[in-house]
Amino acid sequence: MQEASTRKHDTTHEQPLTRFAVERPLLAALPDVPPVLAVWKEVTVHSDGHVVYRKALYSVPFTLVGKDLWLKATDTVVQLFHQHGLVATHPRLRKPGDRHTVRDHQPPAAQAWLEHDPQWCLARAREIGPSCLAVALALFNDQVLVNLRGVQGILRLREKVGDKRLDAACERALAFASPKYRTVKGILDKGLDSEPVAAPPQTPTDTYLSGGRFGRDLNSLLLH
Structure with a gap:
């Protein structure tokens, strides 16, 4: 108020306070609600x-x-x-x-499947067979909300292949420690559900618990 606004401006060649007195009546008040930027x-x-x-x-x-x-x-x-x-x-x-x-944005068929909660899925899996139930429980024990659609997808395969084939595919998926929709569907697509389920491969932990393939007892070690 004492310096910059009272000296002549190099561009307008007027004092800023003098110019403001002209412009002030033309200014509008800010809106009560700020505009939304979009x-x-x-x-x-x-x-x-x-x-x-x-x-x-x-x-x-x-x-x-x-x-x-x-x-x-x-x-x-x-x-x-x-x-x-x-x-x-x-x-x-x-x-x-x-x-x-x-x-409400989804087709009626999709809305119907979304209404199938975990308890409904477990009841249907129990009807199909013990292996199918085990796969559903394994998925729900991991992340229920994330895997709900996966379980629903597995149960939907029932309409295409029947209970027996679906439960056999689930048994095979469990044997390979992969209880997932993609695994079960792949087994069915390739017809592997009719193949005998081999014993799961021996893990390093099992090897050590059973003495080890090349393990030697303490007496034989003390002979050296």
Whole structure:
């Protein structure tokens, strides 16, 4: 107020306080609510009913698969529009690979499978056979929420191959210490479920517990 605003400016050739007196009546007040900054991007709905933004996935109604949508992303929310209409709203995800899926966006068949909770899966696995039940328990004992879809996928194979083949495939997967959907499906695809299950390979721990292949007793060692 005593120096910079009272001396003549080299560009305007006026005192800043004098120029401000002219501009002040033209200034508008700041809005009560700050404006929301957003990014708009055109995206395509993938075959799984999701769009990708910043390596995160967001669901839309399955009837829009293959369609081009407009995505609006703010710091906290992601919205999707089709023909100027809002079709989906999601919280903004930050971690690459994260997925936010609204159940109502999925086809009826997919919604029905999502309703099959772990207890339902265990009951169906028990009907198929003891090996299938053991695979389901092994998966659920690891990470229930992560492996729920894997167990559901294994049970879905029942409709294609029947209880006997599925339980045999699960038995083989257990024998190879790989109780996973991919393993069980691979066994069925290759027809290995009809092959006899070989004894699991001997581990180093088993070898030492049984005396070792080249182990010698204490008396023979003391002779030297």
